[in-house]
Amino acid sequence: MQDATRLSRRTVIGSMAAAGAAAALSPTSGLAQSGAAIGKRIPSSGEAVPAVGLGSWITFNVGDDEAARTSCAEVMRHFFEAGGRLIDSSPMYGSSQAVIGYGLARLGRPSGLFSADKVWVSPGSRGPDQIERSRRHWGIRRFDLLQVHNLLSWEEHLDTLLAMKGAGQLRYVGITTSEGRRHREVERIMASRPLDFVQVTYNVLDREVEERILPLALERGIAVIANRPFREGALIRQVAKHPLPAWAAEADCANWAQFLLKFIVSHPAVTCAIPATTSVAHVRENMGAAHGRLPDEAFRRRMIAHVEGL
Amino acid sequence: MSEWWTYALSDFLLFSPRTYHRLFELYNAAIWPGHVLAIALGLAVAALLGTGGPWRGRVVSAILAACWLWVAWGFLYTRYATINWAAVYMAAAFAAEALLLVLAGVLGGRLGFRTRGSWVGRAGLGLVLFALLVQPLGVRLTGRPWSQTELFGVAPDPTVVATLGVLVAAERTRWELLAIPLAWCAVSGATLWAMDAPGAWVMAIAAGLALLLRMFSR
Numbered sequence: 209m210q211d212a213t214r215l216s217r218r219t220v221i222g223s224m225a226a227a228g229a230a231a232a233l234s235p236t237s238g239l240a241q242s243g244a245a246i247g248k249r250i251p252s253s254g255e256a257v258p259a260v261g262l263g264s265w266i267t268f269n270v271g272d273d274e275a276a277r278t279s280c281a282e283v284m285r286h287f288f289e290a291g292g293r294l295i296d297s298s299p300m301y302g303s304s305q306a307v308i309g310y311g312l313a314r315l316g317r318p319s320g321l322f323s324a325d326k327v328w329v330s331p332g333s334r335g336p337d338q339i340e341r342s343r344r345h346w347g348i349r350r351f352d353l354l355q356v357h358n359l360l361s362w363e364e365h366l367d368t369l370l371a372m373k374g375a376g377q378l379r380y381v382g383i384t385t386s387e388g389r390r391h392r393e394v395e396r397i398m399a400s401r402p403l404d405f406v407q408v409t410y411n412v413l414d415r416e417v418e419e420r421i422l423p424l425a426l427e428r429g430i431a432v433i434a435n436r437p438f439r440e441g442a443l444i445r446q447v448a449k450h451p452l453p454a455w456a457a458e459a460d461c462a463n464w465a466q467f468l469l470k471f472i473v474s475h476p477a478v479t480c481a482i483p484a485t486t487s488v489a490h491v492r493e494n495m496g497a498a499h500g501r502l503p504d505e506a507f508r509r510r511m512i513a514h515v516e517g518l
Numbered sequence: 519m520s521e522w523w524t525y526a527l528s529d530f531l532l533f534s535p536r537t538y539h540r541l542f543e544l545y546n547a548a549i550w551p552g553h554v555l556a557i558a559l560g561l562a563v564a565a566l567l568g569t570g571g572p573w574r575g576r577v578v579s580a581i582l583a584a585c586w587l588w589v590a591w592g593f594l595y596t597r598y599a600t601i602n603w604a605a606v607y608m609a610a611a612f613a614a615e616a617l618l619l620v621l622a623g624v625l626g627g628r629l630g631f632r633t634r635g636s637w638v639g640r641a642g643l644g645l646v647l648f649a650l651l652v653q654p655l656g657v658r659l660t661g662r663p664w665s666q667t668e669l670f671g672v673a674p675d676p677t678v679v680a681t682l683g684v685l686v687a688a689e690r691t692r693w694e695l696l697a698i699p700l701a702w703c704a705v706s707g708a709t710l711w712a713m714d715a716p717g718a719w720v721m722a723i724a725a726g727l728a729l730l731l732r733m734f735s736r
């Protein structure tokens with residue numbers, strides 16, 4: 209705790225403005241709102257999106273289970289109420305797209321939604337059909353962001369997505385990878401193609417992207433979505449065995465979820481983290497990371513040292 | 519798939535254990551009282567293995583084929599495919615096994631059984647009884663409700679284990695009939711393992727036991 213007292217609030221905490229192109233957002237219409245979320249700007253457009261989004265890997269793949277679908281819709285309701293906007297899915301995630309569509313319909317199609325999906329099919333010529341199926345599952349007019357999932361047939365898919373963007377059928381184009389795979393190829397695509405987004409795995413323990421991909425994203429003006437912020441829950445289960453350090457409150461972290469998420473979204477290159485959950489309590493905790501103060505570099509180093517020492 | 523060595527089993531798991539087990543709960547509720555018929559068919563298979571009769575190979579094959587076909591349609595294609603896109607291919611494999619059972623066992627009459635005194639035959643019957651009577655108890659041993667029970671004839675795992683038992687008790691090794699059940703043991707075992715399910719080893723042991731028994735019975 210000596211360290212905590214040595215760090216003044218000014219040195220520890222970056223304000224929303226200092227966090228980099230942050231903005232207070234008014235996320236949705238028609239839903240209750242419990243405060244503006246921290247927003248980070250998409251470099252290619254200047255549009256701000258809340259720093260915490262909602263993933264759907266595993267959690268929203270509940271099939272035709274009506275009770276589970278309703279539960280997912282409640283998670284979405286609380287996500288929007290807390291200022292969330294960006295929801296991410298993929299045709300690889302089983303029924304997740306349809307469950308998101310169910311939730312959106314149940315919530316009266318919140319106007320603040322930022323729809324992020326992926327194309328995941330080979331050969332690339334099958335991409336347009338898959339994208340259309342995905343759009344119908346969501347029940348939306350068009351996607352905000354489409355990403356090439358895990359670089360599968362990426363050359364053909366990028367041509368398709370860039371053509372869609374040019375025709376006004378899509379707002380942003382991106383690529384994804386996870387858990388450190390194919391980073392060299394990701395870098396080459398980032399350096400050579402006009403991407404708006406790149407999605408990679410980034411959390412307090414998985415920081416390989418800090419070396420080259422995040423700096424490249426800053427240099428090239430590419431927004432970054434951080435997936436697997438909790439290592440599919442394993443990381444949060446691991447740290448939850450220990451008490452949250454008292455100094456976490458200096459960055460307005462009230463729980464471990466906020467601690468881990470604020471570490472991610474406080475990186476200047478990161479636009480948004482996308483934790484997935486089936487729990488209303490957890491989505492509210494997660495969205496808490498999109499409010500309050502964000503850590504600065506010194507505080508981030510302290511967070512790393514603390515978690516690595518547990 | 520590039521860099522395949524970097525993938526763990528859990529990377530291929532598309533759903534949570536809760537969702538997987540709820541699938542059985544909803545499925546069981548939807549098909550009740552079909553379980554009564556399934557149990558009766560299972561007991562008939564066990565009884566036929568334990569008795570004699572010239573037609574028992576054809577009848578057992580017909581019962582198993584019907585069960586495999588139902589599981590392919592009623593569970594894998596209609597239910598499991600809603601949370602696992604690969605289940606469509608699994609359903610096709612189960613339908614193929616049903617077809618093989620009809621061709622080899624029902625029409626071809628090539629599924630004969632050992633005499634009642636044979637220890638391998640008794641071991642095969644033991645596997646069938648395990649699938650009928652013990653596997654359904656697994657749901658309670660793992661703290662889940664009875665409503666999520668997996669039964670022979672309606673759920674894949676006990677249907678596959680019972681089939682392995684029948685094929686162990688067969689006079690000759692029928693690789694064309696063993697291949698798909700053994701492959702399913704690998705798929706289901708891997709799925710349960712990825713979910714950290716307590717009974718993940720059951721399918722692997724059943725497959726290993728069936729193979730060993732077939733080898734020793736030559």
